[in-house]
Amino acid sequence: MSLHDLHMARRTLLASGLAVTAVGAVGIPASAAQRATAAPSISTTSDWEARDPSSSVDVLDSKPNKIIVHHTATPNSDDTSQSHAFALCRSIQNYHMDSNGWLDTGQNFTNSRGGHLMEGRHKSLNALEGGSQHVLGAHAGEQNSVALGIENEGTYTEASVPSALWNALVELCSYMISQYGIDASAIYGHRDYMSTACPGDVLYQRLPELRTEVALATAQSEPVTPAVWPLLTPEARGPRVTAAQLLLRSHGGRVPVNGVFDVDTRRAAQVFLDAHRPHRVECSATRTPERDLFGGTAWTSLAPVLSERATGDAVRAAQAVLTSRGHHASGEDGFGARTVDAVRRFQARQGLPTTGVVDHPTWQRLLG
């Protein structure tokens, strides 16, 4: 649904006299609408009877710049009660403290399938209400210091997202964005940063819609879809897998170049992830490690910045994806004039600076 469609839907709702919780309604100036974005009802850690943290929670004197959406990878419960939601929070906290050895719940906030919003890590709600501080969580590796983490109850690899959960997620994200002045485009999925399936294909594919609804609720202009790295899943096929295989070889990995994310390639990808520790963090709520995926910012370690006169398998990787995107560059031995030309033409088509250098934004679009 486009922003315009949402505006029309909202106008219809208003005309019919139904309550509209999200602000940003037609006719309200943007600045007034942003100030007016209502705080949703969020239960505190004492409401759900959290344990005390095992050591002091870090409260940073800086604002977060993005929101990262997760799913808990727990069962898709039909129990929409608040007591069930509170029990979920206690269960996650126990798991994070006792199994992971963390000082408290990893994520900043939790959202249940019944749409009950709850504080996750202690002090997160206070920080959000103040709008100038951020509680350091444990949910997305290197992003923790700048990213708010929301765990959404359930597993959304195939199941659809309950409307109560969705509406609460829109409300919470809208409030976060208006409190901290974050751009609605800066709502991401966990997989955009780490090698994880989180928040599941179904919820992940709804992130553009989430950005649009939040932009509407906070009177922002239509958000853009951010450039992100692809996630390779078992038996995935195609040029991006061929590129990954050549890149793994350039790092010494012993893998075939057959364009299939097969068992040998997955093993080599895990060796690479294990050697690059910041990328090797499990989803904060997932019970079982996901050791057969490759994605997120691990690509930034795998794919080097390439320019003219570079040689080797990394150059072959870039040439393979360029060729697959219709900019023929294969067959040239090393990064020569033909490859520079292909990179420039690709960059021009993508609206990128035409440097002829395969930098990370160029890699993202080549692999996307």
Ligand SMILES: [Zn+2]
């Ligand atoms: Zn996650």
